[in-house]
Amino acid sequence: MPELMSPALIMIAGALGIGLARGHLRAAMVLLTPLLTLWAVWQVPDGVQNTMHFLSYEIEPVEGSPLRRLFATIFALMAFVGGLYAYRLAKWYELTAAFFYAAGAIGVSFAGDLISLFVYWELMALFSTVVVWCGGTAASRAAGIRYAILHLLGGVVLKVGIEGVVVSTGSIQITPMLAQDFSSWMILCGILINAAAPPLSAWLADAYPESSPTGSVFLSAFTTKTAVLALILLFPGEPVLIGVGLFMVVYGIIYALLENDIRRILAYSVVNQVGFMVCAVGIGTQMALNGAAAHAFAHIVYKALLFMSAGVVIYRTGRNRCTELGGLFQTMPVTTICCIIGALSISSFPLTSGFTTKSLISQAAANEGLVWVYMLLTAASAGVFLHAGIKFPWFVFFQKDSGLRPKDAPWNMALAMVIFSALCLLLGLFPEWLYRFLPYPVDYVAYTPGKVVFYLQLLLFSGLAFFLLLPLMKRTETISLDVDWLWRRGIPAAMRWLGRAMQPLRATGGRLGSASQQLLRHLTTHYLGQPHTADREERALFARSWPIGTTALWIAILLSGYVLIYYI
Template sequence: MTDFVHPAALFILGAVPIPFLPGKIRKAYLVVIPALALLAVLSIQPGNYGAMRFIGQEILIARVDRLSIVFATVFTIMALIGTVYALHVTRAGEHVAAFVYVGSALGVVFAGDYLTLYVFWEAMAVASAYLVFAQGGGPAIRAGFRYLMVHITGGVVLLGGIVLQGFGTGSLLFGPFEGQMGPAALLILASFMLNAAVPPLNAWLTDAYPEATVTGAVFMSAFTTKTAVYVLARAFPGTELLVWFGTAMALYGVVYAVLENDCRRLLAYHIVSQVGYMVAGIGIGTEMAVNGAASHAFAHILYKGLLFMGAGAVIYVTGRRKLTELGGLYKSMPITVALYMIGAFAISAFPFFSGFVTKSMVIAAAGQEHRALVVLALTMASSGTFLHTGLKLPYYMFFGTDRGLPAHEPPRNMLIAMAMAAVLCIAIGVYPQPLYALLPYPVDFEPYTGVHITESLGLLMFTALGFVLFLRALDPEATISIDTDWFYRMGARRFMWFAEKPLAYWEQAVSSVSETIALPLMHGLARVGLRIDVNGVDGIVNGVARSILRGGGALRRLQTGVVNHYALAMIAGLIGATAVFAVVWQ
């Protein structure tokens, strides 16, 4: 019996038998693995595991401390909930991909060195891309390729940073950066920010998540951005840049959510917004702020999973995803409505729901550091969160205009999974102490003060008043919004246009020039050459050869073999030579 079972190994190795298991056995197996992983995480002891040397580098497969335990706990809880939600899915590939995805995320959370981190980082990208491809159809396949290309680019940037870091410091152990940030730190920071969907590197998320399968999107909403939050918290706490990116990000997601018509894309923009609180918290970097970021990630994974499950249930039942095509479902899906609303209250930070005890910790940490602007901006984003997730989305999806859609409650496993998440959203809100006890630093924060409750309710309910008064201005429109993916979507199109038009014209022109001018010229030159060769060179060569032949024949005639002739010739030669000698020497 070893004292450490890596939860990532449970998921990744546990994924192998899934395709070979029949019906009910597979369902039981799918639930058992995350449950075992949860047990493994709950019984985990802080320490270093799996240290070795590889290609001359120190490798540390698992470094377990309080920060990694918080994330690993919520990851395995969410894996269990997501698996229950996906139990009705019969295609083994999606389950395998989800397990490898979760396992890789856990691998990143425990990674003690950059090489281990990098391997799991890439595995996460590939496994999660499968959950988009599995949806099938043109838009999903195209979105999947864009998603994969963005993440592979991010992976290359990360690898570049890791290599520079290795050469610079001689160690690849994964820990906080200190002092002035060099190129290695900046590259690594950029790749982490890409995975955290920090604008302008956010569009991969809102592009791909709504195109994933109903069950796949639930997994995706939880893992990629939150592993990025974890690595940022590990490597870059107190980085001033992150405070401002995080704050801007919280508002960015909210602004886009106003414009959005696709229900899951609206929720995806709220991932961007909510991750903004965590990024800002990490940027502030105090113990309370990092606690706030970690606890908000914990709560966020559960309520965002719940919201994606609710929207997914609607898509599963109706086959529609646009708010302009939905409405009036509350009569046929009341339980889904109720469970979704628990998630909505949690994300909006209503008292006695999870967001209230976690989001406020980040804002309070900003307040303690006298960052008034950050406090105001994050509070405004809270208002926007309730406006969209708590009011606009449920109003147009479940209430609003009755479109007469035939609908019913989703399969029981989906409802059970939603109920599990809903119970946790309320439990954390009502009794936050167990979560606070799990956080990396001791917690000195009391969310339930009178003024905090009345202020939160005032903010949220008067947001609702604004919603009621300006409802018509919020009517969804059948449009899409341009985000930063415009640059690579249109950039790719421009590139293809360049390849198909100017480049192809140039190629055409070059080949036609060669065909109409260069080739005939070459042919002509070749013909002239041939003629010169045949008539001139050959003639000369032949003539020379003939002359030599003739000369040879004449010489042959001279060689008669008769001694008298040779003697005669010698005498003639002697006379000739004497004559020449006499003349020349005269």
């Protein structure tokens, strides 16, 4: 029965179809599959829809709820607009991988039990790696391998946790828990690796900027936000998440400020924004969880929009560093305006989607009396305007004139950006459209004059700080070391050093080894004889040829001994 099938299966079928089809048919499949999936998402009623037997467990691949539908909706929408953006430029295998990846995200959204969640989780890990590889450069191949290793590691950690929970509770149900014992900690760690939380956050800024201009649009949307959904479902109100989220918020800003590569700036700001959501899940009140869900929805839209504008710039100019860009606004008006709308949204500027969703999280912190959390989130809002709101558009489209006069975006890329820009503004102007679909009833007025004045002060004076500090913000031809230094340089260097330090020990070991080898050889030749027995020499005891009669005699003796012992 089709209404019981997971909408993810439609996406999987579409992904396979894209690989098989050619030309216009493929374009049609790229655009229609997500729309069909979107329709299917809204056919899923609340509650568990079907169960299957797997080993001795009851699997529930489809469970509906407002929260799950909200996430699946934005994932399907993202696949549609991303597909529109990518389909003329991306290779067919990139599109197929991206749609499998989206199917994984939608599957996780509806997974009613931990086993289905894990299966779709790994589907995402696999195909997102392929998307990274579609960058097609040596750097993207290496980054893809590092990305895969980390995500498979995260998958193993998650699996260990799931098995622990199943063993101790006997249930594979997805129910809210707190990180109290080993298994729940493992589940939390597995999810947090995908959320790009510290200390293994560096995979995101390492891998995303190495993918193709279209690939990074897909990558920015799914992995971290499914992790946020999993946190909302499994760990609402887990206090550890407040600290983790705040760290991510600040870390994202500081690294984005240091960065020169335009997509790496955006990658760090993904970590920053997911930090807001993780922190909200940690606060755990109904308003905070609404905030996390709403912010994830809005974030996918404006972050994809920003990655799209960066992708157009890279596609048109072939350059990806702030130091090589500038002055592009003169010939790329559509891309510039869409980028500015995305940048204002991420900065939660009034009238954009960021304002109406992020302020839910701040409000939830204020309602709970969490002074420091509220103050840090407010400071971070200012910091977001600094690094993503102004820095990104300024260095790409304005600053000095780089002399580049590239053409504006191709029509399909421009249309994708315009759709998401419009969505950013619509969600900012009519927040109740989104509030209606949040998991809990919303009793919150986004726009009060006081709030607007406060945020305008905060953001505009951050802007003033940016332009006054511009000499300090001058981009340099550098990269910044992150935690990935550990496995790209630190550990290999430590191994080499250890190898050198062990040299004398190895020599002694070698001498001892050859001495013991000689001893063994001597013993074996003494008792077993020479290895080669083709000559007529006298053999050692066990290597000699014995007449068959002797063997028969010995067997007879042994057997009669056995019988004797048996009767005694």
